[in-house]
Amino acid sequence: MLFTVDPSRSEAVYAQVMHEIRQRIARGLLNAGDRLPTVRDLAQTLVVNPNTVGKAYQLLESEGVISTRRGVGTFVADVSPKLSxxxxxxxxxxxxxxxxxxxxxxxxxxxxxxxxxxxxxxxxxxxxxxxxxx
Amino acid sequence: MLFTVDPSRSEAVYAQVMHEIRQRIARGLLNAGDRLPTVRDLAQTLVVNPNTVGKAYQLLESEGVISTRRGVGTFVADVSPKLSxxxxxxxxxxxxxxxxxxxxxxxxxxxxxxxxxxxxxxxxxxxxxxxxxx
Amino acid sequence: MLFTVDPSRSEAVYAQVMHEIRQRIARGLLNAGDRLPTVRDLAQTLVVNPNTVGKAYQLLESEGVISTRRGVGTFVADVSPKLSxxxxxxxxxxxxxxxxxxxxxxxxxxxxxxxxxxxxxxxxxxxxxxxxxx
Amino acid sequence: MLFTVDPSRSEAVYAQVMHEIRQRIARGLLNAGDRLPTVRDLAQTLVVNPNTVGKAYQLLESEGVISTRRGVGTFVADVSPKLSxxxxxxxxxxxxxxxxxxxxxxxxxxxxxxxxxxxxxxxxxxxxxxxxxx
DNA sequence: GTGGTCTAGACCACC
DNA sequence: GTGGTCTAGACCACG
Incomplete structure (x- = not known):
């Protein structure tokens, strides 16, 4: 998961993280079941606050893109659109x-x-x- | 220039105005040289603050999409991308x-x-x- | 909007706020277009951090239950289920x-x-x- | 006791186990006096940590839903709500x-x-x- | 003045 | 160790 985030862009940092992950999934670089970096690790890599990464993960989960397992980690979910x-x-x-x-x-x-x-x-x-x- | 703006969308109102104008040009509904409504008129039509329309016009001008002639009005510019x-x-x-x-x-x-x-x-x-x- | 929140319950505070608002809408105490208290006001009333109320509002917005207008306030949205x-x-x-x-x-x-x-x-x-x- | 547990759901695993057992009793699939699987067996079946099943059993016992006889096993209790x-x-x-x-x-x-x-x-x-x- | 974002740092539930 | 919640406080974009 090597990528960077640009805090000076107008797009919010957490949104940049979301887009990057969504795109990696859409490109097949991440597949259902693959593990994502921990919130803390990714935060350290991107040099942002862990809460920011956590927010991105939570929103992606609410979209059904990823799935977190308490105390275990975060994983790419099976794709199945929830929206109408x-x-x-x-x-x-x-x-x-x-x-x-x-x-x-x-x-x-x-x-x-x-x-x-x-x-x-x-x-x-x-x-x-x-x-x-x- | 009949269109509406939805203040409940997540996109900023001034950005909605910009997108709408850009889209009309791209669709050929507005052509180079066409006159745009005055800031006041458009603000009244859309029921938004005139400053908001002003901001949209200003940003579009800085992009080279429209051009303002003081005391005359605002017009669709000849398309000629400024970017590399x-x-x-x-x-x-x-x-x-x-x-x-x-x-x-x-x-x-x-x-x-x-x-x-x-x-x-x-x-x-x-x-x-x-x-x-x- | 008189209600309280119990930080000692197992349910997260922001979730309690969400449930309360959803319920008021379902009961017809809040109707489409009605204004909700500002984030800061409600936070002060409930004696919680503004971020906590903000989180509740944001999640409700992502569910389509309420709708925020930048710089204006937060309002009850028209009901129209987004889910399949x-x-x-x-x-x-x-x-x-x-x-x-x-x-x-x-x-x-x-x-x-x-x-x-x-x-x-x-x-x-x-x-x-x-x-x-x- | 054939059922599965979904670690990707937002509900804690031990809570899923509790709900499943409560629901089976409420549906009449389990009746007072029926023996439940041992903690180890159920943990193996569900592919979860034995501590997780243990926690579920313990909480159900404290609610009076099941009752453990040391050295004998765990059984569905006679239903008799303890609450007022x-x-x-x-x-x-x-x-x-x-x-x-x-x-x-x-x-x-x-x-x-x-x-x-x-x-x-x-x-x-x-x-x-x-x-x-x- | 409105909501949105981000940080820093603490505490907790879960496995 | 994992993610989730909450606080306190700062800064920003929007209208």
Missing amino acids: LSARRERVNELLDRLLTEAYHMGFNQDSLMDTIEKRMKSFQTSGSRRRGQ | LSARRERVNELLDRLLTEAYHMGFNQDSLMDTIEKRMKSFQTSGSRRRGQ | LSARRERVNELLDRLLTEAYHMGFNQDSLMDTIEKRMKSFQTSGSRRRGQ | LSARRERVNELLDRLLTEAYHMGFNQDSLMDTIEKRMKSFQTSGSRRRGQ
Whole structure:
């Protein structure tokens, strides 16, 4: 779990930790059942307060992404969306709109954006057919 | 400029205004040279504090998305990304990673995500070749 | 919002606050749009740290029960379950099993339990037909 | 005594064991005088630390639900609530309030909740009049 | 003035 | 040793 966190970014530190972990799972670098570093260890590595890491872990648990076992440690959970289908679609659509908007303003045209998406997608677990439909 | 702002969303109101304007430009609903409503008018329409709209306009101007001519009004600027090529790529890639991560956790597989992207893309100006490559 | 919290109970203080608020909403004592006390005020009333109240508010927000508006305050949200139908059923069934188990051990028979349920239900919003089906 | 325990649930393992045993008694799957597995056997079956099972047994004994005869084994006790009538009522009412609150937030209306309760009640011993009133 | 974040440090339940 | 809770106190973004 080597990564860093930038306290000067506008995104909250605990949110950066959450995103990093979510992304590692989505990329297949972390798989269901894998153990995460302890709150204290990760806090020391990132040079932040243990409470901050704890907050990230707790929120990820409430989303069903990870699962903590008292006195044992924290583990990657089996993926199984808790939200309703419509809520999940809405969430993806919002991020998608944001991406398309930003891509326009950054001067990407359709083709170059699609190229980028396809390349990037290869390093994610969303590819292939190992996951059930939406 | 008919749109609303939801103060109960977690996103700051001024940021919602910025995103909405950026999105309208990206969708072609607003084009270079089009006049935006005055700060007061928009504030009244959205039922928010004028300072909030002012902040949104100010930040958009600093990004080069709109341009204010004192005593005349505020207008959509010609699109010409100020950032370096690598900075623009990085920005798009970050949003893309976030989308792919979220899509994974929301249970989308490659095909359903691609379908969603293609459908959504049709309503954006990113299509066609009217803008220079990435 | 007159209520107290007992730090000596095994239930965490922030959870007691959450339950109290959820219950007031379910009883119709708090309705959609109503303002909750500020974090600081409630903390002072309950004689707990503001962070503890803040945690309760944040968790309730993540459940969609209340909604905070930056710089303005915290309000009761419109009820609209975010969880999938199966997750909601599971949650109710678990509490129901716990109730039935406890009622048995406390010496209630079917009839006396049913009487108790019917009486108690009258003071809750679950009664009547003003809410959509499950 | 075939059941499992889920260490990833938020409820402590020893509490899960307690609830399971209480529920089996309430469902009539275990009756007064029935012998429970030894601490070691159950611990092995559930793949948990023997101390955890021991803690569950100890707490259940202190509640009067089971009774241990040294050198002989552990048995389901005759049900006879030790608590006062008012304490027992309070305990049931608290769980009931929690159920009604949760049902409201999960979108159940009176009828659907009542249906659920009646169905579920059939598999519990609370039915009939074999136990004295509340 | 509102809520949100972070730190430092203490104590506790669990296994 | 693991995570969870709470306090006290500081700082910040928002409207």
